[in-house]
Amino acid sequence: xxxxxxxxxxxxxxxxxxxxxxxxxxxxxxxxxxxxxxxxxxxxxxxxxxxxxxxxxxxxxxxxxxxxxxxxxxxxxxxxxxxxxxxxxxxxxxxxxxxxxxxxxxxxxxxxxxxxxxxxxxxxxxxxxxxxxxxxxxxxxxxxxxxxxxxxxxxxxxxxxxxxxxxxxxxxxxxxxxxxxxxxxxxxxxxxxxxxxxxxxxxxxxxxxxxxxxxxxxxxxxxxxxxxxxxxxxxxxxxxxxxxxxxxxxxxxxxxxxxxxx
Amino acid sequence: xxxxxxxxxxxxxxxxxxxxxxxxxxxxxxxxxxxxxxxxxxxxxxxxxxxxxxxxxxxxxxxxxxxxxxxxxxxxxxxxxxxxxxxxxxxxxxxxxxxxxxxxxxxxxxxxxxxxxxxxxxxxxxxxxxxxxxxxxxxxxxxxxxxxxxxxxxxxxxxxxxxx
Numbered sequence: 001x002x003x004x005x006x007x008x009x010x011x012x013x014x015x016x017x018x019x020x021x022x023x024x025x026x027x028x029x030x031x032x033x034x035x036x037x038x039x040x041x042x043x044x045x046x047x048x049x050x051x052x053x054x055x056x057x058x059x060x061x062x063x064x065x066x067x068x069x070x071x072x073x074x075x076x077x078x079x080x081x082x083x084x085x086x087x088x089x090x091x092x093x094x095x096x097x098x099x100x101x102x103x104x105x106x107x108x109x110x111x112x113x114x115x116x117x118x119x120x121x122x123x124x125x126x127x128x129x130x131x132x133x134x135x136x137x138x139x140x141x142x143x144x145x146x147x148x149x150x151x152x153x154x155x156x157x158x159x160x161x162x163x164x165x166x167x168x169x170x171x172x173x174x175x176x177x178x179x180x181x182x183x184x185x186x187x188x189x190x191x192x193x194x195x196x197x198x199x200x201x202x203x204x205x206x207x208x209x210x211x212x213x214x215x216x217x218x219x220x221x222x223x224x225x226x227x228x229x230x231x232x233x234x235x236x237x238x239x240x241x242x243x244x245x246x247x248x249x250x251x252x253x254x255x256x257x258x259x260x261x262x
Numbered sequence: 263x264x265x266x267x268x269x270x271x272x273x274x275x276x277x278x279x280x281x282x283x284x285x286x287x288x289x290x291x292x293x294x295x296x297x298x299x300x301x302x303x304x305x306x307x308x309x310x311x312x313x314x315x316x317x318x319x320x321x322x323x324x325x326x327x328x329x330x331x332x333x334x335x336x337x338x339x340x341x342x343x344x345x346x347x348x349x350x351x352x353x354x355x356x357x358x359x360x361x362x363x364x365x366x367x368x369x370x371x372x373x374x375x376x377x378x379x380x381x382x383x384x385x386x387x388x389x390x391x392x393x394x395x396x397x398x399x400x401x402x403x404x405x406x407x408x409x410x411x412x413x414x415x416x417x418x419x420x421x422x423x424x425x426x
Contacts, residue, residue: 014264016272030274037272038279045283052295058302060309066302073299092300093292101287126265128276133284194265 010201014125014194037129040121044105051104072100079249084256091255094140098133099248106193106240110233124243125193127186134186137251145258156261185250192243196236203229394419 018033025032055069062070076096080088102124109122123129145153157174158167203225210222395416403409 011263016264016268016276018275025275027278030278031271032275032278033272034279035272035275037276038283041279041283045287048287049291049295052291052299055299056295056302058298060306062302062306066299069299070303073296074303077300093296094288096296097284097288097292100291101284123276123280126276128265128269128273129280132277132280136284190265 010198010205013119013121013197013201016126036119036121037123037126040105040108040123044101044108044123047108048100048104052100072096076248080252083249083252084259087259088252088255091140091252095248095252098137098251099244102133102189102247103241103244106244107237109193109197110236110240122193122197124189125197127190130186130190131182133189133247134182137185137247137254138182140251141254141258144255148259149261153258153261156257181250181254185247189243189247192239196232196239199232200229200236203232391416391419391423394423 016035016037018035019039020034022034023031025034052069054065055073057063057066059066073092073096076099077089077092080091080095084091105122105124109120109124111120113120145156149155154171157171157178159170159174162170206225207222207229209217210220210225211218213221395412395418398419399410399412399415402415
């Protein structure tokens with residue numbers, strides 16, 4: 001048994017598979033197969049919808065559920081108001097959607113549904129997804145920036161009080177740092193989610209292979225790995241929340257740049 | 263790494279379905295439901311604010327009423343005290359008058375009595391003088407055999423009485 005190669009492939013969990021024989025669905029020559037990734041987006045959307053719908057009872061004295069939903073909307077509202085000011089309120093729908101969509105996706109992807117035969121797919125661990133979300137956020141920043149300030153928006157790249165000879169160099173540096181933003185936004189979430197899931201998968205392979213290798217290995221490798229997994233799982237729940245928060249927070253900070261310049 | 267290995271074949275479906283579902287989330291949940299939730303919160307806040315304001319106003323009114331009541335109470339008390347003081351003064355004045363009248367009556371009685379006593383004493387003294395003079399006359403006649411006039415006896419008695 002011990003001689004057999006490991007059967008656990010830590011990267012397999014990120015594989016995208018078409019479901020329901022939809023592999024050949026196409027629009028204008030592009031494949032739009034309904035994959036497990038899309039399936040989990042649907043689940044996330046439905047769960048999030050149910051969650052928010054439960055908070056719409058509009059009672060004067062809120063119940064627990066309504067209180068929970070109002071806590072989230074209030075949290076996003078406060079964040080936008082703290083970062084952007086009064087003008088930030090109009091971005092609440094977008095940032096709330098972004099934050100909750102990522103948060104629910106991250107947490108649903110962590111659920112131990114594997115034990116009932118359903119394999120969660122964390123679509124936020126794909127940079128195609130995080131990239132599109134970052135691109136949407138960045139587009140909003142650009143559109144708002146140029147809409148509100150026109151070409152004056154470029155003054156964002158020249159910090160106030162820059163000496164005249166430094167302006168070309170500073171402009172270039174600031175432009176690059178600005179242009180890098182969507183990539184850092186997308187990669188941060190993708191890397192954090194993927195790393196956590198890979199780590200859990202690797203540790204679980206230690207548990208499985210160690211136990212299969214005999215009682216000694218099971219005690220020596222499997223048990224510590226299992227204990228470590230429990231800790232990492234807690235950490236991953238934290239990361240799921242933090243990454244969603246960071247994504248929403250950075251988006252609101254970037255929108256603040258566009259809304260208020262410096 | 264499936265994210266890269268499958269990129270070419272899956273990116274279009276990934277992007278498509280993300281736009282579909284994130285679009286649903288944004289338009290249905292973000293635009294449709296969240297403003298209602300926030301509206302409820304705002305409504306509750308304003309309700310709490312107005313309730314607090316109403317309570318504040320009620321308290322201010324209660325304070326005002328208490329102040330007015332206190333003022334009225336003070337006025338009433340002052341009036342009552344004035345009434346009591348007036349009654350006291352009236353009673354004092356009338357009793358004084360009565361006392362004065364009684365005193366006068368007593369004084370008069372005393373004066374009358376004194377006058378009567380004085381008169382009685384004077385008449386008694388006169389009688390004593392008369393009796394003494396007659397007695398002196400008698401005594402002188404018996405002892406000395408000299409008859410003296412009543413007038414000189416009287417004079418002698420008076421002298422003796424005056425010298426004590």
